[in-house]
Amino acid sequence: MAVVSLRWIVNHLAIRANEAQPSAEREKAKWTVREGQAFLASFSWPGGAPATAEQTSPPLENRSIQLTAQILAVFDAVEMLSQALLLTNKVPNPASLFSGKAFHQCLANGGAPDAQLPSGLWGACVDGLEGAFAHEKDGKRKRDRKTKENRDRAKPSHGRVARGGVPGQSMFDVLSALGEGV
Numbered sequence: 001m002a003v004v005s006l007r008w009i010v011n012h013l014a015i016r017a018n019e020a021q022p023s024a025e026r027e028k029a030k031w032t033v034r035e036g037q038a039f040l041a042s043f044s045w046p047g048g049a050p051a052t053a054e055q056t057s058p059p060l061e062n063r064s065i066q067l068t069a070q071i072l073a074v075f076d077a078v079e080m081l082s083q084a085l086l087l088t089n090k091v092p093n094p095a096s097l098f099s100g101k102a103f104h105q106c107l108a109n110g111g112a113p114d115a116q117l118p119s120g121l122w123g124a125c126v127d128g129l130e131g132a133f134a135h136e137k138d139g140k141r142k143r144d145r146k147t148k149e150n151r152d153r154a155k156p157s158h159g160r161v162a163r164g165g166v167p168g169q170s171m172f173d174v175l176s177a178l179g180e181g182v
Helices: 002-017 024-029 033-041 062-084 100-108 121-126 139-154 171-180
Strands: none
Touching: 002 024, 002 033, 002 062, 002 121, 033 062, 033 100, 033 121, 062 100
C-alpha cells in the first residue's frame, strides 16, 4: 500500500503539472526523489530497523505538512478501495508502521537518511515514473539570492518615490491621502 500510495501521488502531481496550462506552482507541488525516499524511510518495516526520529519534535514546515496530508489521504483512499475489492487480507494497511515524526525529521534533514529499505521497494516506486519526480533544488541558489539581497540592502537608499514623484511616499500613502481630501 505504501508503494501504491507514493506512486499514485507522484503520478497524479506529474499529470497535473503537465496539463494544458502548466504553472510553476504545480511544478513545485511535485515530490522529489529525496522526499519519496524520506517517506519510505519513515516506516518501521518488518524485519528492518525501526524508523528513528529524534526525541525533540522536528520543525514543522508547510511543505512537510502538505506531503504528510497528501500521503495520509491517499492511505485512506487505498484502504477503502482494498475493502471494496475485498483485498484487505492481501493489501495490509501500513499506516501503523508509518511515523509522521520520522517523516518530518527526514524532510527537515534534507531527505532520507541512509536507511535500509526492503529489497526492491524503491525500484517498485519509481518503475515507469521517469520524469514524474521534481528536480532536486540546489541550496546554492538560495544562498546566492540571500547574498544579492544583502548587497542590495548595503546600497544607499534615496527613499521611495511614488508614481506622483513625491519622495518617501508609497502608493498606500497616496491612496490614504485621497480619502482625507473628501
